[in-house]
Structure formats: structure tokens, C-alpha cells
Amino acid sequence: MYRIGEIAKLKNISKRTIDYYTQIGLLNPIRTDSNYRLYSDECLQILNMVEHYKNLNMPLEEIKSSIELIKSDNTIDKQKVEKHFKQIASIMQHLKEEIHVMEPILQKLNDQQREKYVNRLSSEGVTLAQTLLLLFS
Structure with a gap:
């Protein structure tokens, strides 16, 4: 499990981007008792797919649909x-x-x-x- 800063550093994206992906439902972190968000390896896989589709110039809404279909x-x-x-x-x-x-x-x-x-x-x-x-x- 990764905290937001760790996953941002791993994927070389901003915390704000991760927040946005979480807000629109692409990422589903687990909340701890102290309200920290923890991201799983599945979230890393989703971020890899997002990166792949973005490289193909696919709009984010279509990326979300594709990932939902896969999941x-x-x-x-x-x-x-x-x-x-x-x-x-x-x-x-x-x-x-x-x-x-x-x-x-x-x-x-x-x-x-x-x-x-x-x-x-x-x-x-x-x-x-x-x-x-x-x-x-």
C-alpha cells in the first residue's frame, strides 16, 4: 500500500493529479482510521493504463470507460x-x-x-x- 506522496513519486505525477483521478472515480484508495488514503498495487496498474491511453491521445472520460470495462x-x-x-x-x-x-x-x-x-x-x-x-x- 502506498500513500499519495509515494505513489506520486513512483509514477512521476503530481499529488493533485492523483486527487483528481480519485475524485472522478478512477482510483479507489482505502481510508485508514486516521483518514489517510492508501493506494494499492491495483491503483498503480490503473495509473499505468491511464498513462498508456493518454499517450494515445485518448480523452480522460474515454480512458475511464475503458478501464471500467476492463475492471x-x-x-x-x-x-x-x-x-x-x-x-x-x-x-x-x-x-x-x-x-x-x-x-x-x-x-x-x-x-x-x-x-x-x-x-x-x-x-x-x-x-x-x-x-x-x-x-x-
């Missing part, structure tokens, strides 16, 4: 699942557009530079493709 019990809300898949499709479309914008820049690089960037993207792309195949199979 939900075995009941499946088809509308939430559909919304989540639409979010994934939107992110994939955005990435496709980014690649299109990057093509002229890549062509200006020398062979060694281009190979370096393409190899880095290729390994991440393979991992993403494998994950998507697992999800859809």
Missing part, C-alpha cells in the same frame, strides 16, 4: 464493448494518418536512418498485430 466482472455490456472497439478503430485510423504524414519525412532520411526507424516500428507493429489477433480469435 468489470463477467457481465458484458455490449454497448460498452462496442464503444471500446470504436475507440480502438479511431486510434488505428489516427495512426494510419500519422504514418501517411511520416512517409515523405522517411523518404528524406538516408538508408541507415530509415532502417532504424522502420525496424523500431516494425517490432512494435508485430506486437500490436499479435495482440489484436488474440483479441479477435
Whole structure:
């Protein structure tokens, strides 16, 4: 269990951000008898997911919906699942557009530079493709 200052330092975010995430229901700390908030390892995992989704430029409300979907019990809300898949499709479309914008820049690089960037993207792309195949199979 972590106090707010400890978790803020671990994740390199402000206490105020953690307070906000707690206020909107993303994080659910345990209250001690002396009213301190203690954050579990699950809270760390949630903060990792928030960071991941924020890196994908996903709005916080959509991040919250996605995390709630992941955390939900075995009941499946088809509308939430559909919304989540639409979010994934939107992110994939955005990435496709980014690649299109990057093509002229890549062509200006020398062979060694281009190979370096393409190899880095290729390994991440393979991992993403494998994950998507697992999800859809």
C-alpha cells in the first residue's frame, strides 16, 4: 500500500493529479482510521493504463470507460464493448494518418536512418498485430 506522496513519486505525477483521478472515480484508495488514503498495487496498474491511453491521445472520460470495462466482472455490456472497439478503430485510423504524414519525412532520411526507424516500428507493429489477433480469435 502506498500513500499519495509515494505513489506520486513512483509514477512521476503530481499529488493533485492523483486527487483528481480519485475524485472522478478512477482510483479507489482505502481510508485508514486516521483518514489517510492508501493506494494499492491495483491503483498503480490503473495509473499505468491511464498513462498508456493518454499517450494515445485518448480523452480522460474515454480512458475511464475503458478501464471500467476492463475492471468489470463477467457481465458484458455490449454497448460498452462496442464503444471500446470504436475507440480502438479511431486510434488505428489516427495512426494510419500519422504514418501517411511520416512517409515523405522517411523518404528524406538516408538508408541507415530509415532502417532504424522502420525496424523500431516494425517490432512494435508485430506486437500490436499479435495482440489484436488474440483479441479477435
